[in-house]
Amino acid sequence: MNVILASASERRRELLKRIVNDFQIIVSDFDETKVKFNGNCGSYVMDLAKGKALSVASKLNKDESIIIGSDTIVFLEDKVLGKPADKEEAFNMLKLLSGKIHQVYSGLAVYNTLTKELITDYVCTEVKFSTIPDEVITSYIETGEPMDKAGAYGIQGYGGIFVEKIHGCYYNIIGLPLNRLYFLLRDMGVNL
Template identity: 60%
Template sequence: MRIILASASERRKELLNRILSDFEVIVSQFDEDLVPYDGNTSSYVEKLAKGKCMNVAHSTEEYDTVIIACDTVVSLKDKVLGKPKNKEEAFQMLRELSGNVHHVYSGLCVYNKKNNSIITKSVCTEVKFSSLSDELIEKYIESEEPFDKAGAYGIQGFAGIFVEEINGCYYNVVGLPINTLYFVLKEMGVNL
């Protein structure tokens, strides 16, 4: 059985390696702008993950294939924070997160091409940041770490010091809820 991770994320590759040793990566070319945000963050991330998953499924010929896709966003007061486009946007996101509770949502989609079965799920983790000084935010932005991460931070890096409390799956905040994924793969019949 061929297993494909539909993601360019180094963090997702590293996390998937914890439960699977043999998989390959094919980066999805799905245009995320095709999915409008309708106010339901769980549904939104599931649709994004499914779009990525099916994009890769349509680009592969082999049928004995399982494709895994994931998409993660940060939600603060019903506003979705994706990846910042520049330093100003990163600063604004981190300023908004400072001293507040936010939610990290990941949509997960696993598609078994052989029997045409698909499972989509979403996972939500609640995170509370300490109050951050402008100087600390600027120091973090200078590290260049925020730019490929939803909400402009990576909990597994320097920004881990921002986190006062976490309620839910830590790995979800990193970018791949491996507990949920493990049981979805088992349900799909993947030999783990």
Template identity: 60%
Template sequence: MDIILASASIRRQELIKRLTNDFTVLVSDFDESTVEFKNDCAAYVMDIAQGKAQWVKNKVKNQALIIGCDTIVSFNGKVLGKPKSDEDAFNTLKMLSGNIHEVYSGLTLLDSFSGNIKKDFVCTRVKFSPLSDEEIKKYIETGEHKDKAGSYGIQGYGGIFVEEIHGCYYNVVGLPLNKLSKMLKGMGVNL
């Protein structure tokens, strides 16, 4: 069975190669704004991941196992998406400074032939060290923040902000490999 990753994320494409090189990418154009946030981060990311997988299912003709994924950062009950500007990124990083936040990823596996679907999520708690305004500005100058939920990338320069992590590191990068591997095995895929 073909495996399709429904994501434009280069990070996810790199990470899935740790499980298999036998996959294709079909970027989902699912409108995430159609999913209403109801104060449940786990349900929210799983619903978006399912929407991405369903969108791709409607575009494929052969039997495939479609992987949908979505990642958000949550702080004090508020979802922090990708920054809209450098100022937005600065304010987000200032808010996370010295605090603990959660990173949620939702995963959906969808068999395009049978319609069989599996959904799950991972939550990782991340603590930032206190950050000075200068440290934040220097980081923003790298441009790394621009396409990252929570305005940072743990796998890049943003990793220096992280004092502690409780949970899956790869979840924070954007694709929880351990959970995905278990879900694939549960769908009968032996990698």
């Protein structure tokens, strides 16, 4: 069975290799602005993941494929923190996260193009940041690492020094909760 990851994320690609030997990448062109945040983070990230998976499905032929869509957000104080638009926004996000507990939500959508079966789910992980001095935030931003990551940090890179503790799935914070995805794929009939 053909497995497709509907994501340009190098981190998701690396993580998926841990549970699926052979898959292809087809980047979704889904317009994420079509999904409005209604206050429910779980529904929001599942809708984004579903949009990505179905967008890729619409471009494929009739062969059976399993498409994986995923999206990740950081949530703090009723605010969704996506990828920063610039260095100033990255600084403001990290300053906001400093010394606080926030949640990381990843939505998953697994779609079978032949049967039209769609399974969605999400994972939430709680993350506690230490208090970060402004000069450390500025130095971190200069590495360029925060610019393509929700919440302006990557736990698997230099941003890991900000994390005091986590409660939940580590891989979720990177962007692909492997445990949950593994069982969704098995439920869809993918032999792993």
